[in-house]
Amino acid sequence: MNPPEVIGIDLGGTAIKLGRFSIDGHLLEDQQLQTPQPATPGAVCVALVEAIEALDPDRRASIVGIGLPGPMDVEARVARVCINLPGWEEVPLADWLEPRLQRRVTLANDGNCALVGEAWKGAAKGYSDVVMLTLGTGVGGGVMLFGQLFTGHNGAAAEPGLIGLDPEGPPCNSGNRGSLEQFASISALRRLWDGDPVELAALAANGDAEAQAVWSRYGSTLGVGISSLVYMFTPELVLVGGGISGAATHFLPSVRKEVAQRVQAMSRQGLRIDVCALGNGAGRLGAARLAIERLT
Known part of the structure; x- marks a missing residue:
């Protein structure tokens, strides 16, 4: 058998x-x-x-x-x-x-x-407290606390991409305005630069200063959202995945800098911010x- x-x-x-x-x-x-x-x-x-x-x-x-x-x-x-x-x-x-x-x-x-997959065979293996963001058409994600998925009292948690950043920001399909998704999704990136994210990453890799500045701005805004999530969950690890994470080398430095500036040392002690290992x-x-x- x-x-x-x-x-x-x-x-x-x-x-x-x-x-x-x-x-x-x-x-x-x-x-x-x-x-x-x-x-x-x-x-x-x-x-x-x-x-x-x-x-x-x-x-x-x-x-x-x-x-x-x-x-x-x-x-x-x-x-x-x-x-x-x-x-x-x-x-x-x-x-x-x-x-x-x-x-x-x-x-x-x-x-x-995606978080469970990374915890089983990927970058979150061996960690107990993890926040993950998937950056793509939308911004999804998940939260793991004490080695277990955090899903809330009715199964609807967690939606880290729907937290608010700007009360007057672009409308979100969730009904929110100015959610993290509206500043970290592919469409949000295209508001910063009118073109394909893959092309933008290639330009940045070749030393194009304008492309590098766009990624830095994108990373800083993402870092603001991640800072709020760190204060909420004080994870050991924050992972970014999804299609945009292929350009992580260009925006993660700005994310880490923003989190270091915004989150007090005790709340980010031992924190790692990294890219997923398993891709799609x-x-x-x-x-x-x-x-x-x-x-x-």
Whole structure:
């Protein structure tokens, strides 16, 4: 008899990343597809069923973990809201998928999944108190305290990208204004520099002073938000991931400088601020890990 396997999925607004894993976290096979547009619940459900059946036609995996951009209910079966996906309010995705897949399903916030993945096999391994930010289309993240995910009394915590920085700042899909997401996402970066972030990173790497100044400004603002999170949670480690983190070498010095200036020494004692180790694979790995913990 073959050892049990698990499927982990990272569902985003533009791409769905799937992985079939051994029970000890070894990636056996992966797949990526474009998220249906518009990404309505029904269209995504159909796409997930087809992708999972293609990834595991022999049905070696009996459990599935799915990370989504928003909070789940306490039972981890209903997507309460996915801010950047149309029509995602109180979607019972696990109930929809289980009879179609004949597999058990659990849901989690995608930032929490990424943090769990990094804690299992990546940069957060061995740490107990960690704050993570995923910098991309939006700004997600998660918080780990005493080695356990902090999810709050109703499962909706933590959303570090939605903390407020500027009460008169740009409106956020969450209903907030001037949230950290509005200053640290890809669209926020494009407000500072009208172009592709990859190109901006390449220019900075080649010594372009204007590009370096943009990254420094971006890092300083991000550092303001991280300072508030450090005061709240006094973590050992702050991790940044997501697509923008590929340019971390250009903005992390400004982040660290800002935190050092704004946070009193006792609250940042021993603090490390670093980049994630697993890249875009952290979310699906963490989703798989949560499925193992919850469903086996």
